[in-house]
Amino acid sequence: MLFTPRTKIALTSSGYTQIIVNFDGDEATYFDGGWSEVGGNVLNDQISLGSELLVDTGFDDAGSWLLGGAGASIAGSKAVLTASVNGTFQNDNSRSMNTWYRYSLDIDSISGGGVNFKFWLPVSLNYTSTGTKTGAGRVTGGGVSVIRRNTGTVTASMDNFSIKPFIFLTLLNALKSKFGLADGFFIDVYINAITAGNPVGILWNYDGSNNFGMAYMNGINLVVDKNVNGTYSNLANVAQAVTQDQILRIEKPLGSDIVTVKYNGVSKATPTISDASIVSNTGIALFSTEANNAISKIEIGAL
Secondary structure (H helix, E strand, O other): OOEOOOOOOOOOOOOOOEEEEEOOOOHHHHEOOOEEEEOOEEEEOOOOEOOOOOOOOOOOOHHHOEEEOOOEEEEOOEEEEOOOOOOEEEEOOOOOOOOEEEEEEEEEEEEEEEEEEOOEEOOOOOEOOOEEEEEEEEEOOOOOEEEEEEEEEEEEEEEEEEEEEEOHHHHEEEEOOOOOOOOOEEEEEEEEEOOOOOOEEEEEEEOOOOOEEEEEEOOOEEEEEEEEOOEEEEEEEEEOOOOOOEEEEEEEOOOOOEOEEEEOOEEEEOOEOOOHHHHOOOEEEEEEOOOOOEEEEEEEEEO
């Protein structure tokens, strides 16, 4: 059964008490579609990407990159780190501070430490093994992309670096009907799985466009943002690992602009969101940047 109400079911403030959504086959009835249901979880399979931002994805032209530190070089169509200094590879192509991006990088060999991506929120993982590494975030400053050594004496060879913008609406799955409350509510999101480095979370006070609060996790951080008329501001960014079916909770008391964000029952952030373009909105949307991120349940109730 999709909904198990405490008293009655309603998606408007009239008679609204609580709904519990288990993703067991009827998600399309209540959400705007585009996501799939697999094994009791809802997954985002509608993600769309824009055009490649990097001119030299294969490290074939050293002139396309700003190299920082004596340990960074480009040789044999590879980005190479060979020293203990903080080597960087930066590409300052056009980018937007208010756009979400997907990154991908092949690490052909690495030893002695790791590499990560700078100028992103949330911060990227520290990659210490070979293979194709993918993740997502939004640029918060500096160049569109940076690869840097951040621990130990690193020897690494990297190739095929890509950064593409997400089409933002493809990251969302919103309730078809606004659930009717601008405050005096809680939202519990049961996160079943996260692909490391790829955020998943929830939007609230969502107007269907460019105004909302949001909280999301990428496996190592819990981040709270707001978006006011298309411009993001970061409100919190705290270290937090994720375990299966733990709860990301949003609490917004009646008549209050203070939002409490909890993980597994523990308060992680208490930002104030008082922007007129946000506080009266009543929409909710799930958010995921990766098809394998899994949400098993969402509960919405009155405080």
